[in-house]
Amino acid sequence: MIDFRKETGTRAAAEKNGRRALVLDCAELRSIGTLPAPYTGVVTGWDEMIRTVPHEPPSTVAIIHPLRDGSPDPRVRELIAAAPLVPVLAVIPFQPEHADGMKTLYAWGVADLADTPFESRAIAPRLQSVHAQPFKRLLEPHLSRFVSMYALTLIRAAAGVTVDRGAATDLARIFGAGERTVAGWCARSSLPPPRRLLAWLRLLLALALLDTPGRTVVQAARLAGYHDQSLRRAVRELLGAGIRPRPGEFANAAMAFNAELREYRERAREARRGTRPP
Numbered sequence: 001m002i003d004f005r006k007e008t009g010t011r012a013a014a015e016k017n018g019r020r021a022l023v024l025d026c027a028e029l030r031s032i033g034t035l036p037a038p039y040t041g042v043v044t045g046w047d048e049m050i051r052t053v054p055h056e057p058p059s060t061v062a063i064i065h066p067l068r069d070g071s072p073d074p075r076v077r078e079l080i081a082a083a084p085l086v087p088v089l090a091v092i093p094f095q096p097e098h099a100d101g102m103k104t105l106y107a108w109g110v111a112d113l114a115d116t117p118f119e120s121r122a123i124a125p126r127l128q129s130v131h132a133q134p135f136k137r138l139l140e141p142h143l144s145r146f147v148s149m150y151a152l153t154l155i156r157a158a159a160g161v162t163v164d165r166g167a168a169t170d171l172a173r174i175f176g177a178g179e180r181t182v183a184g185w186c187a188r189s190s191l192p193p194p195r196r197l198l199a200w201l202r203l204l205l206a207l208a209l210l211d212t213p214g215r216t217v218v219q220a221a222r223l224a225g226y227h228d229q230s231l232r233r234a235v236r237e238l239l240g241a242g243i244r245p246r247p248g249e250f251a252n253a254a255m256a257f258n259a260e261l262r263e264y265r266e267r268a269r270e271a272r273r274g275t276r277p278p
Helices: 010-019 046-055 074-084 096-108 120-130 133-142 149-163 168-174 178-187 194-210 218-222 232-239 248-276
Strands: 019-024 039-044 059-064 090-093 112-114
Touching: 019 194, 039 046, 046 059, 046 074, 059 074, 059 120, 059 178, 074 090, 074 096, 090 120, 090 178, 096 112, 112 120, 133 149, 133 194, 149 168, 149 178, 149 194, 168 178, 168 194, 194 218, 194 232, 194 248, 218 232, 232 248
Parallel strands: 019 039, 019 059, 059 090, 090 112
Antiparallel strands: none
């Protein structure tokens, strides 16, 4: 059984690869100070942030003050549209007059809200909570309703590892377990082995990144951690020789992933039937 208490995030992979945080240059965020490892902060203005965020990997987080003249700034929507898989952490005063604005920000797609004043000691858990959140939010509605909570926990953790360009060893470290133990959890939860699970999620991440308007296959592949022609090879191996990476392919790939999960469930059922006494 999975120990949910050990699911602490993708810290090991992050320390290996590092993460960036784009911090809006404004008075409300100057109390943040130095960001905790493995994040490196880059202070930038609105225009520069919106211009550069499409080139950031989904392990990056944007930290913003989302108000202009007391109302949600329309540039928040522009930022999210420019890179939907980069999580946005909006720092806003938790006051009654901002209640409607906070609902609007969530509707626009911010990953989370944080109260002001916001200081360094308070930011670490917030950064951890929003890590890979847009990818998880995108992925989960496409998963079959037959995916168990244990399987969903493993998929969520693997999604975080994928965003960090990590490997099966990093997935095991999240739970403080060995690779064989996690492989056993995957088998009991009707999931592929960890390496194949990560291969599926990396492919889904690349195809999701490709759905951003104006992004090329090469750009999406690079942001997902592929090199050279490896994305095209992954598409052939997991989806078939006649499929190529293109916008709109994410939903079809998610269906194929669910089909494989169904095969694993059927195999598990057959194995259980075979062990029952006559």
